[in-house]
Amino acid sequence: MPLSMYQASVPVFVRVLGVLSKVLDKGAAFAEARSIDPSVLVNARLAPDMLPLSRQVQIAGDMVMRGAARLAGQEFPNTADTEKTFPELQERIAKTLRFLDGFTAAQIDGSEERNITVKFGDRSLTFTGQDYLLNFVLPNLYFHVAAAYLILRHNGVELGKRDFLGM
Amino acid sequence: MPLSMYQASVPVFVRVLGVLSKVLDKGAAFAEARSIDPSVLVNARLAPDMLPLSRQVQIAGDMVMRGAARLAGQEFPNTADTEKTFPELQERIAKTLRFLDGFTAAQIDGSEERNITVKFGDRSLTFTGQDYLLNFVLPNLYFHVAAAYLILRHNGVELGKRDFLGM
Numbered sequence: 001m002p003l004s005m006y007q008a009s010v011p012v013f014v015r016v017l018g019v020l021s022k023v024l025d026k027g028a029a030f031a032e033a034r035s036i037d038p039s040v041l042v043n044a045r046l047a048p049d050m051l052p053l054s055r056q057v058q059i060a061g062d063m064v065m066r067g068a069a070r071l072a073g074q075e076f077p078n079t080a081d082t083e084k085t086f087p088e089l090q091e092r093i094a095k096t097l098r099f100l101d102g103f104t105a106a107q108i109d110g111s112e113e114r115n116i117t118v119k120f121g122d123r124s125l126t127f128t129g130q131d132y133l134l135n136f137v138l139p140n141l142y143f144h145v146a147a148a149y150l151i152l153r154h155n156g157v158e159l160g161k162r163d164f165l166g167m
Numbered sequence: 168m169p170l171s172m173y174q175a176s177v178p179v180f181v182r183v184l185g186v187l188s189k190v191l192d193k194g195a196a197f198a199e200a201r202s203i204d205p206s207v208l209v210n211a212r213l214a215p216d217m218l219p220l221s222r223q224v225q226i227a228g229d230m231v232m233r234g235a236a237r238l239a240g241q242e243f244p245n246t247a248d249t250e251k252t253f254p255e256l257q258e259r260i261a262k263t264l265r266f267l268d269g270f271t272a273a274q275i276d277g278s279e280e281r282n283i284t285v286k287f288g289d290r291s292l293t294f295t296g297q298d299y300l301l302n303f304v305l306p307n308l309y310f311h312v313a314a315a316y317l318i319l320r321h322n323g324v325e326l327g328k329r330d331f332l333g334m
Binding site for chain 1: 168170171172175179182183213214217280287288292297301302303306307309310313316317321328329331333
């Protein structure tokens with residue numbers, strides 16, 4: 001089967017959200033085992049002016065939800081970003097997975113040349129669908145999932161590369 | 168132009184190595200401006216049992232060198248991993264970019280179903296070309312570049328999402 005825009009997007013998003021969910025499970029189990037208030041991890045950051053774990057998860061979710069919708073030329077819901085606990089973050093991931101489940105290959109395949117405009121800080125960026133997926137959605141997704149993983153790793157949670165690759 | 172294995176690999180690798188090079192430049196400039204021994208940053212880690220910045224850069228380079236070669240069905244050189252300074256890490260990136268420059272689209276396109284076996288820890292994993300690129304090479308590449316970025320960010324280097332996206 002030749003590589004397609006669907007194959008390079010939705011199944012990858014689903015896989016990476018599954019990785020993120022298991023990484024968060026390990027964080028929650030670590031807090032439980034050490035009698036650490038879980039909110040310490042949920043609010044942890046790698047630098048004082050970086051976003052905390054909770055926002056890394058929310059942004060990863062938004063990135064793939066918007067990614068799939070924009071490639072399919074559909075609208076996407078706005079999210080409230082109110083999650084403050086590990087169970088709430090897991091529900092956010094589950095909700096995102098249900099949203100992704102609504103897309104078929106036929107809706108996303110052929111979106112290579114679709115014009116997609118996104119706001120990025122104070123700028124407006126216009127991509128082709130292919131460029132948007134390869135050079136915006138995927139790097140953003142992996143960045144925020146790696147940040148979530150590394151925030152927990154930095155705080156002592158036992159995580160290895162296999163957890164990040166889901167292998 | 169439809170999405171192809173080449174489009175989803177070599178140009179993305181080149182772009183991400185360019186990002187990594189600029190991130191390292193900011194790290195070197197930060198050390199210079201603050202009169203910090205640059206080797207403090209080159210050897211910095213996010214956890215005592217994690218790899219330091221230098222290894223993150225070396226592994227990112229190996230990942231894309233081997234990625235392109237395996238997709239093309241070619242051999243790849245072994246690397247000595249002796250880099251200990253920012254200029255040496257930049258030369259490693261430059262060498263990797265020269266290696267990637269040797270691949271044409273014709274060599275990599277059509278590799279979706281090619282069987283690729285890699286050693287991962289004590290296991291041997293066999294992928295299709297498509298699965299290898301999407302679920303092994305790209306996540307690994309982004310993981311190590313994000314780790315390099317976050318090691319520097321954690322140590323006070325001024326970096327923002329634009330630096331990671333190269334925008």
